[in-house]
Amino acid sequence: METSRIRTLVVDDFEPWRRFVSTTLQSHPELEIIGEAADGLMAVQKAEELQPDLILLDIGLPALNGIESARRIQHLSPKSKILFISEHRSLDMAKAAVSAGGHGYVVKSDAGSELLPAIRAVLQGKRFASTSLGNDVFIDTIDADAVRRPSFRKVAAPLAEESNEISRWHEVAFYPDDASFEDGIAQFANSVLKDGSAVIVMATKLHRAGILRRLEEGSVDISAAIERGTFFEADSVRTLSICMVDEMPDEARVVKVATDLIAQVAKTEQQKRRRIALCGELSPVLLAEGKTEAALQVERHFDDIAKSHGLDVLCGYVLNELPRGDNRRIVERICAEHSAVHMA
DSSP: OOOOOEEEEEEOSOHHHHHHHHHHHHTOTTEEEEEEESSHHHHHHHHHHHOOSEEEEOSSOSSSOHHHHHHHHHHHSTTOEEEEEESOOOHHHHHHHHHTTOSEEEEGGGHHHHHHHHHHHHHTTOOEEOTTTOGGGGOOBOOHHHHHSOOOOOOOOOOGGGOOSSOOEEEEEEESSHHHHHHHHHHHHHHHHHTTOEEEEEEOHHHHHHHHHHHHHTTOOHHHHHHHTOEEEEEHHHHHHHHEETTEEOHHHHHHHHHHHHHHHHHHOOTTOOOEEEEEOSHHHHHHTTOHHHHHHHHHHHHHHHHHHTOEEEEEEEGGGSOSSOOHHHHHHHHHTSSEEEEO
16 A cells, blocks of 8 residues: 655755755655745745645744744644754753644754654654753643543654554643542543543552542543443553563553453444543553553553554653652653653
8 A cells, every 4th residue: 555645845944954854855755845945934825835744844044933933834734743953952942842833853963863753753643852852842831621632633644664544642641649640630531521432541449539539520420421331440550460471561461451441442332432542540550660661661552552543542640659769861751652741
């Protein structure tokens, strides 16, 4: 089957740079350059006219800077993925670019090795920041509505070697304590149920009790949802006991547990419902035990499952349960495994 071509707009006022990008993309015929622009106003005009899948956008542009261009493009070509490529090696600048609608940020001096991986990540619905900046670029204040209401979105086809026709929604939220975790997961589950879709809540026994209590306080009839087949719960500790082999998650076991749950939901799934969502904690239980690599491996397995089964996944981490010591690098690695990051 032929891979969909990624229609790409290149925006930079330096012609030799545009030529470098064109040469780099030539080795990937699925990346089709459909236009170029040398200033911000032209970029906005061409984005509206061409509706590209991907826009490679500089910040220091004449007429209209790249950040303001991105804000306008969001409204005129909302399906376009924007990857900023800039000479600015500034965390504040990168955060401003992301806030303006960027899905990734590459420092030009790193583009030789990072441009294609960045494009691949952005087209898969992931975020990307140059390694010299780190994933702090994407750690920002949570938008409560974004957690309450799942955004079922379709992304452009990824590069040929990683092509997958099913979109992937795998996000992470960090909560300061148990109460906010239970609030956030309950709000997310409630929004899925209101949307007419099915939700699986996977958490520890203590957390599930709090989540259920908050759902009931929010006027959710849990018994009716279970009867309709729209609400399911699973114990994360028990699930991990099934999936682990020699202190590491076994891929075949993880896939079986997940697909069995999905099949159980699908049996009662009505045609009008859209997709199945899973929220809660599995990797966080391992991380709280100091098993960082095992936790990250579980995230990778569920990332594959989310893509292959069209599953929407929201992972919740309680910050005060992270391993003691310098956990900044751990948080960065967790963020890198997700398509979006929220901080409560």
